[in-house]
Amino acid sequence: xGSRQEPAxxxxxxxxxxxxxxxRSWIASLDPGQRTAALFPLDAPQRLAWHFIPxxxxxxxxxxxxxxxxxxxxCLLEAALGGQGAAQIxxxxxxxxxxRWMAEKxxxxxxxxDALLYALAVFGEPAAGRAWSFRFEGHHVSVTVxxxxxxxxxxxxxxxxxxxxxxxxxxxxxxxxLAQEQDLGLSLFASLDEEQRARAFLGQDVPRDILIPPGAExxxxxxxxxxxxxxxxxxxxxxxxxxxxxxxDTEEGLRDPALLxxxxxxxxxxxxxxxxxxxxxRVQTERIVIEFVTTQGDTNHIHAGWRxxxxxxxxxxxxxxxxxxxxx
Numbered sequence: 001x002g003s004r005q006e007p008a009x010x011x012x013x014x015x016x017x018x019x020x021x022x023x024r025s026w027i028a029s030l031d032p033g034q035r036t037a038a039l040f041p042l043d044a045p046q047r048l049a050w051h052f053i054p055x056x057x058x059x060x061x062x063x064x065x066x067x068x069x070x071x072x073x074x075c076l077l078e079a080a081l082g083g084q085g086a087a088q089i090x091x092x093x094x095x096x097x098x099x100r101w102m103a104e105k106x107x108x109x110x111x112x113x114d115a116l117l118y119a120l121a122v123f124g125e126p127a128a129g130r131a132w133s134f135r136f137e138g139h140h141v142s143v144t145v146x147x148x149x150x151x152x153x154x155x156x157x158x159x160x161x162x163x164x165x166x167x168x169x170x171x172x173x174x175x176x177x178l179a180q181e182q183d184l185g186l187s188l189f190a191s192l193d194e195e196q197r198a199r200a201f202l203g204q205d206v207p208r209d210i211l212i213p214p215g216a217e218x219x220x221x222x223x224x225x226x227x228x229x230x231x232x233x234x235x236x237x238x239x240x241x242x243x244x245x246x247x248x249d250t251e252e253g254l255r256d257p258a259l260l261x262x263x264x265x266x267x268x269x270x271x272x273x274x275x276x277x278x279x280x281x282r283v284q285t286e287r288i289v290i291e292f293v294t295t296q297g298d299t300n301h302i303h304a305g306w307r308x309x310x311x312x313x314x315x316x317x318x319x320x321x322x323x324x325x326x327x328x
Contacts, residue, residue, distance in 0.1 A: 015253025016128070016147060019079040023126035023134060026072040034060050034069075042124035047133060047144075048314055051214045052159045052303075054112045054139045059121030061138075063114065073120050077136060078251075080145045080155075085249035088160060091177050092140050093118055095162055098172050105170070113139070131318050140303075142214075144313045153254040154311035156288075157214075160249070163301040178292075178302050184242040185281045185292055189269045191235050192226065197269075199226040206271035206278040210291040210303050218312050220284055225268025239265060243283060246290055246306050258287050259308070275299070 030038060038060035040046055046058040062070050078086040093115040103110035118138030126132045126147075133146040140161030146154045162177035192200055202223065211221055228239060240262050247259045264286050271279035271294075280293040292304040311317045 020126040022076040022079040029069045040123045047123045050142045052142045057119050059119030061119045063116035082251040088249050098167050101170050146318050155250045156308035156312040159305035161303045165300050165302045180245040188238045189273050196226050200269050202270040206280045209295050218307050224266035228265040
């Protein structure tokens with residue numbers, strides 16, 4: 001079944017067909033024990049239980065795959081997230097090996113830091129016209145991709161973090177994760193005039209983490225900050241580039257263009273305006289909320305990501321869609 005080709009239909013464009021085919025190719029490579037670990041019904045409670053801390057998680061870990069299976073898992077990620085998104089996740093995974101190197105350099109052990117301790121889980125049957133979902137998750141990564149079977153695709157929750165955000169020593173010295181996301185946020189805040197800054201500024205206190213963590217209700221955050229309508233053209237350009245830095249971690253052929261709409265966006269900031277000091281920002285549009293924070297009192301530790309108010313997995317977008325279709 002993994003090699004069967006499906007025609008592109010109105011219920012799923014070519015990109016969605018490629019993604020489903022990549023998922024089936026990976027599934028076809030699994031032995032029975034691996035299938036038990038990796039595959040779940042669409043309504044399994046594990047589909048909604050996402051997190052980004054080191055922990056045991058549903059799915060099949062890269063560590064428990066053969067090399068060819070890891071390649072196929074990578075093909076699925078690239079089909080869903082495009083080259084930029086897949087590369088971003090690869091960088092974050094490599095940072096876990098950096099953390100292990102740092103611990104061992106100081107005489108400690110950190111076996112839980114491993115670029116292969118990231119798991120892939122598939123929910124439902126990947127096929128044209130069928131609702132299904134997958135999640136790729138590990139330390140500082142939790143990405144859920146969902147298809148409603150009628151051409152709709154969602155990428156929320158989408159969490160990405162980095163520690164160390166900038167590698168300062170060792171074999172990977174100079175590697176920096178989430179550079180665009182940080183630098184564009186700093187640039188937008190620096191560009192604000194006194195009146196704009198007064199509207200955007202939330203105070204010097206920086207949250208210890210994102211304000212909509214796993215398990216929390218997905219809702220708009222207040223105060224909203226300064227609206228896009230109050231920005232000048234150069235600032236609007238920075239804002240658009242900032243939103244694109246996040247959303248472009250998804251395959252363009254699968255992406256709803258509304259995710260990039262900043263016409264009614266709001267920007268808010270807390271903390272200092274320098275990279276080496278604690279800071280937090282958020283962008284809220286009609287469709288998504290983005291959060292970025294230098295977390296846990298460490299300027300070299302970042303938590304970031306975005307949520308889709310309309311199609312977030314925790315709002316059970318898929319099953320709600322299926323229920324609506326069944327009621328017709």
